[in-house]
Amino acid sequence: MQADVVIDVAGVGVTRSGGYLVRGIDWRVAQDERWVVLGPNGAGKSTLLNLAAARMHPTTGTVDVLGERLGLVDVNELRTRIGLSTAALAERIAGDERVRDVVVTAAYGVLGRWRETYEAMDERRAGGLLEQLGVAGLADRDYGTLSEGERKRVQIARALMTDPELLLLDEPAAGLDLGGREELVARLAELARDPDAPTLVLVTHHVEEIPPGFTHALLLREGAIVAQGPLDDTVTAENLSKTFGLPLRVDRAGDRFTARSA
Numbered sequence: 001m002q003a004d005v006v007i008d009v010a011g012v013g014v015t016r017s018g019g020y021l022v023r024g025i026d027w028r029v030a031q032d033e034r035w036v037v038l039g040p041n042g043a044g045k046s047t048l049l050n051l052a053a054a055r056m057h058p059t060t061g062t063v064d065v066l067g068e069r070l071g072l073v074d075v076n077e078l079r080t081r082i083g084l085s086t087a088a089l090a091e092r093i094a095g096d097e098r099v100r101d102v103v104v105t106a107a108y109g110v111l112g113r114w115r116e117t118y119e120a121m122d123e124r125r126a127g128g129l130l131e132q133l134g135v136a137g138l139a140d141r142d143y144g145t146l147s148e149g150e151r152k153r154v155q156i157a158r159a160l161m162t163d164p165e166l167l168l169l170d171e172p173a174a175g176l177d178l179g180g181r182e183e184l185v186a187r188l189a190e191l192a193r194d195p196d197a198p199t200l201v202l203v204t205h206h207v208e209e210i211p212p213g214f215t216h217a218l219l220l221r222e223g224a225i226v227a228q229g230p231l232d233d234t235v236t237a238e239n240l241s242k243t244f245g246l247p248l249r250v251d252r253a254g255d256r257f258t259a260r261s262a
Contacts, residue, residue, distance in 0.1 A: 004031040005064070006166055006199045007052050012061035014047055021047040022223040025061070029216075034192045034200040036210050036231070039220035040244050045203045046170060048220070049086075052201060053168050054078045066165055080109065083164035083198065085155045085172060095144025099135070099154055100126055102143050106161035122161075129157040133187050149180025153187060160198075167198045173209045185211045189255075207235060212255030219243040237262070 007029035014021040022044035029035055029052075037045050050056035051063050054075040063070045068078050092111050093102055101113040104126040108116055130136045133153040138146060143154065152172050159167060172188070173181045191197050192213030204210070210217075210231070217234040219226040220243070227239040237250040240259055247262035 005029070006031050006033075006066060007201070008062075008064040009048075009051065009058075010062050012051065012058045012063060014044075014051070014056065015059045020223050022220075024224055027218060027225070027228065029199060029201065031199055032195070033216055034211075034214040035202070035216045035218060036214050037201060037203045037218045037220065038205070038207065038235075038240075038243065039226075040205065042222070043220040043243075044223040045220055046086075047223075048218075049168050049170050049201065049203050052166070053082055053084050055084075080162060081165050083159035083162065083167040084170075085152075085159040085168070086170040087174065090151065090155050093143055093155075095142060097143045098139075099130070099141050099143055099146070100139040102154055103129060103158045103161055106158045109162075125163075126157070126161060129160050130154070132160075132190075133157045134183065147180065149176050149183055152176065152180070152184055156187075164198050167200050169200070169202045171203055171205070173204065173206075181209065185209060189213050207240070207250065207257035207259045210235070210257055221245070 005028055009025050009027040012025040013023040037048060039045050051058060052065060054065055054070060057070050065078060066081050094112060097112060104118050104122055105111060105113050107118060107122045127136065127139060130139055133156055135150055135153050138150060156172065173184055176184060188211035192200060192211055215231055216229065217231050218228040219234065219239055226243045227234050235250065235257055237248055240250055241248045248259050249262040251258045
């Protein structure tokens with residue numbers, strides 16, 4: 001695998017209960033690329049993200065992440081190099097946990113601050129990430145008092161706490177109102193344009209949630225790839241119509257996409 005390749009998925013299939021979750025997947029993500037993975041429910045998006053997060057192994061084919069092959073590496077060690085934000089992780093965060101602690105505890109890979117002691121450097125990094133995501137003023141609030149949009153930004157700050165080489169975001173805008181979505185998209189656009197940010201992969205159902213600065217797209221339907229490549233060449237009416245199984249019109253205003261029934 002080339003040194004600048006962060007994710008290399010070759011001939012991958014994943015089966016459960018005799019059926020395929022994904023099949024015939026070939027996908028390569030290079031360093032500094034920002035990918036969006038699009039598709040309807042059941043398309044295999046979360047399965048692919050779990051493979052990239054080293055939280056699932058393929059049934060067939062090979063998966064290399066950050067130069068390490070799944071099945072031949074200590075996944076616990078590999079996971080320390082990957083930032084991950086998912087709904088399943090978010091559900092485990094206690095409502096009475098202080099926002100600053102939600103972020104800083106990622107340094108030890110735990111949820112919930114107990115008796116562990118963190119260095120001043122960790123506390124400063126947590127504060128800086130909260131500021132970067134626009135929620136520094138909430139650092140001393142209880143996590144459970146935040147709006148859904150604020151929680152999503154805190155979750156992303158937590159995922160960035162360990163300075164990962166790869167950041168994976170599973171439907172970060174799910175459940176947000178219009179204001180919350182736009183605030184999140186703006187923050188992700190800033191992150192995407194930061195040359196020091198990790199390689200990014202974002203899973204979503206909606207082209208409206210693609211942040212400016214993202215470079216590539218992968219479209220999935222029924223566990224198989226419909227199209228992949230540079231964003232402008234891939235997010236088209238033809239490809240999205242095949243992906244979602246109905247005629248769609250795709251419009252673009254500046255760096256933002258919209259889609260509706262044709």
